Amino acid sequence: MATSYETFEYDVLVIGAGGAGLRAAIEASAAGVSVGLVCKSLLGKAHTVMAEGGMAAAMGNVDDRDSWKVHFADTMRGGQYVNNWRMAELHAKEAPSRVHELEAWGAVFDRTKEGKISQRNFGGHRYPRLAHVGDRTGLEMIRTLQDHGIHQGITVHMEWTIVTLLKDGDRIAGAFGYDRERGRFKIFKAKAVVIASGGLGRAFKITSNSWEGTGDGHSLAYHAGAELVDMEFIQFHPTGMIWPPSVQGILVTESVRGEGGVLRNKDGKRFMYDDIPDNYKSQTSTDPEEGWRYTQNDKNARRPPELLTRDHVARCINREVKAGRGSPHGGVFLDISWIKEKIPNAPEHIKKKLPSMYHQFMQLANLDITKEPMEVGPTTHYAMGGVRVNGDTQMSSVPGLFAAGECAAGLHGANRLGGNSLSDLLVFGKRAGEFAAKYAKENPNVQLNDAQIEEAAKHALEPFEHGAAEGGSADGPYQVQHELQNMMQDLVGIVRREDEMQKALENLQKMKERASKVAVYGHREYNPGWHTALDLKHLLTISEATTLAALERKESRGGHFREDFPDKSTEDAKMNIVLKKGPDGKMQLRREPIPPMPEELKQVIEEMSK
Amino acid sequence: MSTVTFKIWRGDKESGKLVDYTTEASEGMVVLDVVHKIQATQANDMACRWNCKAGKCGSCSAEINGKPSLMCMTRLDMIPIDKPVTIQPMRAFPSIRDLVTDVSWNFRVKKKIKQFKPRPPDAPDGTWRMQQEDVDRVQEFRKCIECFLCQDVCHVLRDHHKHEEFIGPRYLVYTAALEMHPLDTEDRIPELKEAHGIGYCNITKCCTKVCPEHITITDNAIIPLKERVVDDFYDPLGWLWKILRPKG
Numbered sequence: 001m002a003t004s005y006e007t008f009e010y011d012v013l014v015i016g017a018g019g020a021g022l023r024a025a026i027e028a029s030a031a032g033v034s035v036g037l038v039c040k041s042l043l044g045k046a047h048t049v050m051a052e053g054g055m056a057a058a059m060g061n062v063d064d065r066d067s068w069k070v071h072f073a074d075t076m077r078g079g080q081y082v083n084n085w086r087m088a089e090l091h092a093k094e095a096p097s098r099v100h101e102l103e104a105w106g107a108v109f110d111r112t113k114e115g116k117i118s119q120r121n122f123g124g125h126r127y128p129r130l131a132h133v134g135d136r137t138g139l140e141m142i143r144t145l146q147d148h149g150i151h152q153g154i155t156v157h158m159e160w161t162i163v164t165l166l167k168d169g170d171r172i173a174g175a176f177g178y179d180r181e182r183g184r185f186k187i188f189k190a191k192a193v194v195i196a197s198g199g200l201g202r203a204f205k206i207t208s209n210s211w212e213g214t215g216d217g218h219s220l221a222y223h224a225g226a227e228l229v230d231m232e233f234i235q236f237h238p239t240g241m242i243w244p245p246s247v248q249g250i251l252v253t254e255s256v257r258g259e260g261g262v263l264r265n266k267d268g269k270r271f272m273y274d275d276i277p278d279n280y281k282s283q284t285s286t287d288p289e290e291g292w293r294y295t296q297n298d299k300n301a302r303r304p305p306e307l308l309t310r311d312h313v314a315r316c317i318n319r320e321v322k323a324g325r326g327s328p329h330g331g332v333f334l335d336i337s338w339i340k341e342k343i344p345n346a347p348e349h350i351k352k353k354l355p356s357m358y359h360q361f362m363q364l365a366n367l368d369i370t371k372e373p374m375e376v377g378p379t380t381h382y383a384m385g386g387v388r389v390n391g392d393t394q395m396s397s398v399p400g401l402f403a404a405g406e407c408a409a410g411l412h413g414a415n416r417l418g419g420n421s422l423s424d425l426l427v428f429g430k431r432a433g434e435f436a437a438k439y440a441k442e443n444p445n446v447q448l449n450d451a452q453i454e455e456a457a458k459h460a461l462e463p464f465e466h467g468a469a470e471g472g473s474a475d476g477p478y479q480v481q482h483e484l485q486n487m488m489q490d491l492v493g494i495v496r497r498e499d500e501m502q503k504a505l506e507n508l509q510k511m512k513e514r515a516s517k518v519a520v521y522g523h524r525e526y527n528p529g530w531h532t533a534l535d536l537k538h539l540l541t542i543s544e545a546t547t548l549a550a551l552e553r554k555e556s557r558g559g560h561f562r563e564d565f566p567d568k569s570t571e572d573a574k575m576n577i578v579l580k581k582g583p584d585g586k587m588q589l590r591r592e593p594i595p596p597m598p599e600e601l602k603q604v605i606e607e608m609s610k
Numbered sequence: 611m612s613t614v615t616f617k618i619w620r621g622d623k624e625s626g627k628l629v630d631y632t633t634e635a636s637e638g639m640v641v642l643d644v645v646h647k648i649q650a651t652q653a654n655d656m657a658c659r660w661n662c663k664a665g666k667c668g669s670c671s672a673e674i675n676g677k678p679s680l681m682c683m684t685r686l687d688m689i690p691i692d693k694p695v696t697i698q699p700m701r702a703f704p705s706i707r708d709l710v711t712d713v714s715w716n717f718r719v720k721k722k723i724k725q726f727k728p729r730p731p732d733a734p735d736g737t738w739r740m741q742q743e744d745v746d747r748v749q750e751f752r753k754c755i756e757c758f759l760c761q762d763v764c765h766v767l768r769d770h771h772k773h774e775e776f777i778g779p780r781y782l783v784y785t786a787a788l789e790m791h792p793l794d795t796e797d798r799i800p801e802l803k804e805a806h807g808i809g810y811c812n813i814t815k816c817c818t819k820v821c822p823e824h825i826t827i828t829d830n831a832i833i834p835l836k837e838r839v840v841d842d843f844y845d846p847l848g849w850l851w852k853i854l855r856p857k858g
Contacts, residue, residue: 042659043717044756045667100737106726106791108745108752115739133749139666140752150717151725158717181706210661244638250664360664363683364640478650522655525622526707529654 005185005453010036010155011440012433013175013190015162015217018046019138019425020405020432021196022145023098027433028194029152033440036188037149038157038177040212044146047198047210048425051138052253052356053122054130055422057095061116063299066127068092072601073608075420077279078124078309079384079413080558080568082230082576085597086391087411091420091427098426099131107144109133121258121295123307124417126283126608128297135253135356141422160186162216163534164456165193165224165401166448172224172400173446176456180531183524185457191443192436194394194402195221195387196429200542202481202535204380205489208240208251214535215542217407221387222541226396228579229592230385230409231542232549233559235416236494238313240379243329247364249379252334252357254418256374257306259353260295261336262288263317264373265325271332272305275316279609280308292342311415311558314378318494321377331377337370346370378494382421383542384412384559385549388578394432397580400439400446404432414558463533466519474519477533484511484539492547497563501551508544515540548589549577611636614686615694616644620656622707628696629653635686642670642681645697645709657708665822668757672709673698678759678820700762713758719777722805723785728793744792751787751831753823756780760817760827766810776807779817779827786831789838803839808832 012028014021017039029035039046058071071092076083099117103109109131110118119128133140150156162177166187174189197217201209222228239252257263265271276284284305285291291304306313317332327333336354340346347370351358354369361367361374387396387403391410394402405425412420466474491504515536520529555569556562575591582588597605614635617628631648642660649656661667663682670681675689675696689695703711732739760779766772777785785798785806802808815828825831841848 041661041667041669042713045661045669047661049667049755050662050664103738104728104731104736106728106788106794108740108748108791110749111740111742111745115741116737133752136666136753139755143752143754143756147720147725150721158714181710210663210667212661245636246639246643247663356666363665364685365638366685476654478654482650520654526657526710527655528649528657532654 005187007187007189008036009189010034011190012192012194012436013038013188014194014196015175015220016046016196016198016405017043017156018048018196018198018405019141019145019422020429021046021194022142022149023426023429024194024196024404024433024436025154026145026149026152027430028437029154031434031437033437035154036157036190037154038160038162038175038188040159040161040180042158043156044142046142047213048138048142048422050208050210050251051141051422052135052251053255053258054120054132054137054419055095055099055141055426056122056125056129056417056419057099057131057423058092058129059096059099059117059119059131061112062119062297063127066129069604070126070608071095071129073605074124074126075411075417076413076605078415078417080415081413081573082557082594083413084391084410085601087428089601090391090431091411091424094427095423098423098430102141102144102426105144105148107140109140120255121297121303121307122418123254123257123313124309125419130419132255134352135255135354137422161531161534162220163460165220166452167224168446168449170399171446172398173448176453178460180526183527183530185460187448187453189446189448191440191446192400192402194404194432194436195407196403196405196432197407199383199406201380203485203488203539203543203546204493205485206240206249207380208237208249209380215383215538216535217403218383218386218545219538219541221396221398221401221403222545222579222581224398224401225581226398226401227388228385228409228545229388229576230413230549231545231579232553232577233384233414234380234546235310235382235384235559236314236378237381238310238317238378239334239376241365241374242331242377243375244365250360250364251379251381252374252376253354254310256334256336256354256357258295259336259350260292260339260342261306261334262304262338263306263313264333264335265320266327267325271320271325272308272313272316276305276308277312284308309415310418314494315561317378327375329375331375333373334376335373337372382406382416384414384416385409385546392431393435394428395435395439400443402432402436404428414560460534463518463520463530466517467521474517475514477518477520477529477536480511480515480518480536481532481539484543488543492543492550495561495563496550498551501547504547505544505551508540508547512540544587545579548587549579552577552589552591612691614644614691616648617694617696618645618648618656618709619698620708621705623705626705630694635691639686640682641674641684641686641695641697644686645681657706657710659710666755668755671700671757671759671762673700673762678762680757680759680822683822700758702762702764702768703758715773716756716758716761716780719781720784723777723781723788724796724798726788726791726794727796729795738793740792747830748787748790748792750825751783753825754780754783755823757822759820759822763816763820765814765816772807772810776810779811779832781806782808782811782835783825783827783831786835789835799838799842802835803843808836808839811836
């Protein structure tokens with residue numbers, strides 16, 4: 001009997017307690033409905049805490065030429081125009097209010113001389129736009145939301161994991177999961193569910209994502225019938241640590257470049273000047289002196305090419321390494337220490353502006369960034385793709401199922417600008433919470449289906465049965481996970497090809513077979529082997545979605561680069577790739593034309609490209 | 611490559627013991643890497659918390675050779691590995707399993723502290739003005755990653771188990787961040803003295819020493835709060851003024 005599991009009933013259930021989940025929970029709760037919040041880790045540890053650079057909002061505190069229009073145009077240009085333009089519009093218009101709201105809840109941003117919130121330069125943003133706190137902006141944001149949220153009457157279930165979503169006919173009805181501490185199954189009955197589960201970087205070997213980034217939300221929504229979109233677009237952040245090996249993938253914030261850091265190859269050459277894309281030529285400096293002035297907020301200077309969009313910078317680094325011009329450990333050099341030629345007290349200045357980078361390199365690599373260059377290389381960082389949602393309400397194609405933040409798609413198109421993630425979490429977290437609460441108020445109660453719950457429970461315990469039956473001969477969960485990560489890195493990574501991706505698809509089928517048989521040992525209490533086994537289903541689902549979509553898009557755009565189709569295609573520029581679970585359980589793909597942009601938004605883009 | 615032996619505490623609420631694991635370590639590895647390697651190859655079910663692996667989330671707190679530390683920020687070349695390395699869970703909190711402890715008390719304590727209450731906005735557009743030098747100190751406190759190592763090392767909690775009477779260094783820093791926030795209008799001094807037990811702290815500075823964010827917990831947060839308590843409750847002139855000052 002399913003009813004023997006502990007059951008919780010909420011109007012709105014939020015899955016994930018990073019920036020988007022917390023903001024959604026706060027908003028839904030403020031609307032007067034009951035809210036439950038489930039998170040895989042302790043509260044305040046979600047991946048948002050890792051965000052360093054800042055949150056983009058056109059407040060115009062540092063450069064008053066900035067406005068929502070410029071921010072909108074920058075976001076669309078960065079996303080190479082396959083974005084959901086409605087989301088890009090809402091995001092640009094609402095981000096400033098969301099930042100001010102954080103200040104009202106206690107956030108303490110760095111200040112301008114006039115005492116306003118300071119804003120910094122970042123890749124792809126025309127004007128200094130990122131509200132920040134040194135290089136620990138994500139921590140400031142998650143702590144502010146957490147400290148505000150705990151007083152709002154939200155029930156938080158920490159260290160619980162959702163295994164599957166529950167349905168009542170076509171509608172969402174709740175979720176089924178377990179608490180990590182005891183391994184006991186739990187049922188959530190909810191009229192609306194907001195997925196805010198973050199990213200999927202753990203499908204790749206080199207990633208900035210923590211163990212949590214296994215694409216749970218993408219996969220939960222997909223298996224519940226929701227559509228995924230833009231799954232081919234994965235952001236490889238250009239600057240991850242590469243040495244020593246155990247820190248490979250850990251992020252080196254873009255603010256290093258925003259503060260004047262430069263990229264050089266082994267010959268000491270600033271190779272970014274070699275390749276400036278046409279659509280950025282008018283905004284990019286051709287002389288290093290002008291680039292330096294830009295980083296020091298000279299309004300008449302144009303940005304240095306190190307601050308071009310992340311997809312482009314990552315590919316340039318890749319090119320240097322492949323051409324044999326890389327650093328000793330297979331990356332390139334990122335140097336901030338050189339600014340001592342320009343300003344007095346440079347070491348102190350660097351430590352003040354980039355405290356956690358200084359700390360991270362001292363502690364993990366035994367390297368003083370005020371004296372020496374860092375070695376960096378691309379790392380899997382962010383999924384532009386995700387659950388397809390309505391731009392205004394954040395509701396997916398499943399009634400009552402909402403998504404916000406990284407696991408939702410649309411805002412960023414083919415490539416996300418740095419700083420647009422934290423603002424995304426706030427703008428669309430709020431909207432998801434607001435509309436989920438509205439949906440819950442307007443719709444009747446749901447019924448749970450016992451058979452669906454029993455099936456999920458049985459399935460979740462199979463790894464233990466395999467462990468008991470096979471006596472040590474079966475694959476362990478970590479083996480399959482490592483092989484998957486290596487394969488995705490090699491075959492569906494930063495540079496893609498038809499034959500390699502076909503091979504990946506074949507391997508994925510075999511891995512699915514193996515994943516369904518992995519064995520775990522021990523008890524259900526806080527057993528990471530078991531948790532890893534259950535996460536495999538999500539990793540395999542999103543890996544298949546990424547590979548299928550990447551095969552379909554026969555062009556190179558943003559975070560998707562095809563060696564066999566290195567140019568943009570005018571046909572593919574007009575469509576998104578949508579994935580859905582078919583009635584036979586197989587993944588179905590379709591090309592969907594991008595809806596035409598309203599005249600006034602077209603005009604904004606034209607005006608801004610002058 | 612070198613061979614290392616880790617003695618890791620395995621057990622639960624009821625009982626547990628140190629278990630030896632030997633594995634190969636390579637250049638640049640941190641303690642958490644070794645624990646992960648053991649978990650992936652020798653002990654799939656060994657429980658440990660971690661998230662960011664870069665000292666930013668404060669999840670992987672443990673006691674390495676007895677010293678409260680973040681496992682992700684402790685490089686093997688910072689500790690002696692020619693003899694076995696002992697890894698134990700934080701002692702100030704009840705065990706759940708292996709290296710994972712029940713830190714829920716911390717979350718309950720935070721909820722008892724009065725939340726941020728800003729003054730009305732300074733500008734008509736609903737925003738405030740603050741100078742950088744006025745927020746520097748609060749920003750230091752707000753660097754806290756809530757790893758709870760300061761709580762773990764504090765003898766009031768660790769040895770004397772005063773969890774019901776004392777909120778610990780983490781929440782004194784939290785209170786200080788609120789009290790010294792230029793916009794805040796709330797008063798948390800009365801409960802600091804009574805319910806939150808600031809008097810228990812006898813400023814041995816152990817918390818400051820283990821803080822991975824290098825927050826000067828004792829000097830910058832706790833001592834100024836103690837001074838405010840003294841000013842409010844024990845200063846005879848201040849006391850007199852409170853009684854005699856014109857009302858309304």
